Amino acid sequence: MQINLTGHHIEITDSLRTYVDTKFSKLERHFDHISNVHVILNVEKLAQKAEATVHLSGAEVFASAENTDMYAAIDSMVDKLDRQVIKHKEKLKKH
Numbered sequence: 665m666q667i668n669l670t671g672h673h674i675e676i677t678d679s680l681r682t683y684v685d686t687k688f689s690k691l692e693r694h695f696d697h698i699s700n701v702h703v704i705l706n707v708e709k710l711a712q713k714a715e716a717t718v719h720l721s722g723a724e725v726f727a728s729a730e731n732t733d734m735y736a737a738i739d740s741m742v743d744k745l746d747r748q749v750i751k752h753k754e755k756l757k758k759h
Contacts, residue, residue: 670703670705671704680705687742690746701717701719702716702717716745718748725752729744
């Protein structure tokens with residue numbers, strides 16, 4: 665799985681990159697057909713925003729989350745993606 669990490673008005677530190685990698689490895693455990701992920705971290709005044717597009721085999725899922733803490737925003741976004749990936753996996757099992 666390839667992770668592209670982009671920052672708007674924020675410097676992508678090593679700790680942020682490691683945190684995102686760790687979170688997405690959890691996602692990969694549930695579904696191993698993830699080809700690549702594009703993550704955008706954005707800061708607008710007091711709001712820290714994290715959004716990601718995950719390219720799966722035959723589909724694409726998107727989620728975004730906002731919080732005052734960037735790490736909390738990343739957590740929330742990954743949780744949303746996790747639910748969507750599981751839903752996609754269930755759809756594939758039905759066919």
